[in-house]
Amino acid sequence: MLPYSVEVVDDDAAVTAYAGLPLIVETMRKLGVSAQLDKQLGIRQRNNGTTDSQKAEGVVLLMASGGTCLSDIEKLRADKGLERLLDYRLPSEQALWNFFNAFHDDALVEEARDRLRPGDIAYIPSEKGPLRALGRVNVALAQAVATRNGITRATLDHDATVCESHKREAKAHYKDGRGYQPAVVYFVEADQVICDEFRDGNVPAGMENLRLIQHGFASLPSTIKERFFRADSACYEQKVLRWLADEEREGGPAGFIGFSISADMTKELTEACAAIAESSWTRLEDRARETVFTADVEFVSGTWPKHALPLRYVAVKFVGTQLDLEGNVSVKHLAVVSNRRDLTPAELLRWHWAKAGTIEHVHDVVKNELGGGTFPSGKFGANAAWFRFALLTLRDPLVRSLHTANTRESMRWSVC
Secondary structure, eight states, X not given: OOSSOOXXXXXGGGOOSOTTXXXXXXXXXXXXXXXXXXXXXXXXXXXXXXXXXXXXXXXXXXXXXXXXXXXXXXXXXXXXXXXXXXXXXXXXXXXXXXXHXXXXXXXXXXXXXXXXXXXXXXXXXXXXXXXXXXXXXXXXXXXXXXXXXXXXXXXXXXXXXXXXXXXXXXXXXXXXXXXXXXXXXXXTTTTEEEEEEOOBTTSOTTSSHHHHHHHHHHTSOTTOOEEEEEEOGGGOSHHHHHHHHOXXXXXXXXXXXXXXXXXXXXXXXXXXXXXXXXXXXEEEEEOSSEEEEEEEEXXXXXXXXXXXXXXXXXXXXXXEEEEOTTSOXXXXXXXXXXXXXXXXXXXXHHHHHGGGGTHHHHXXXXXXXXXXXXXXXXXXXXXXXXXXXXXXXXXXXXXXXXXXXXXXXXXXXXXX
């Protein structure tokens, strides 16, 4: 005799397999995100049907539950228990198609194409009003998180990522495939993406990065007192370096911005690294197939202004632990450029390399866990909105904490 009875009912609204999803919507509303979406987007044309915020909530729930295409919303709509907890019916697939199409404007793509100089093929279209508004909502969320946590230091990590796509409209990228290559700026201390820019796959990673970097620093809350920046060699260009190094910079906050950027290994820089005396190198770490050394290197780029304070270059030397087939020891040099002189070469490199666990982890989660790398449309603006919604989903503190916990658990098991 069992100590309980089982009652079978016909009402399927009593249970749901997605009981955790309403908490995500609750978090969005508590942080004012949903209210801002209704205020900012301005897509809804009629007073009946789902609101802009409800469509946006539906997209976030779709991505948070593992969905990778708009048709996956029908699985959530079919769950009566979830509908009961949300207290409204999620938008249909067609409603979401109309919603995403509102972020695209063919005229802006044509305008960008018309601005091409002879011989150029890559361009970055301007953003339509609703897409810019979605960006403002994302910035407001990042600011709210930083302000609530009393954060006064901001480290911004920049990186672009290749998203493979077989859409007919997708452009060829440098990895011999087709797709898109959005650039993202991540606010490390707040664990939030502060801004992003969607790009075609054929746009070089080093193209027009200063605008996005300026946007990132301009989007920080007024409570920030210390500013830092890290990036790979895509940002190793004179405009970016001069802007970061100039404490009276135009179009940005005044004062010191400590930065480190992977340097392009030109012939001159490679020769300067190779000329460093053996006694000047410091062993940084031992790896399975190589030993890593570091040292300061005297180097000034030929294009650096003569009146400006020279930047600091830190060299890295990788020495193979085994002989190659010809009996030689492999030696490779890399370098990082920085204006930080408060750290030893080893400390600077470890600080610079730490971005591998920040912005690169963001790309991994957004593309492989939140559907941000699987685009629904052939329209550029619609795909830009899809990627930005993936970033918004990641920005949700509840979703972020779940992914952080899962990452830590997987790391624990990999170590064991």
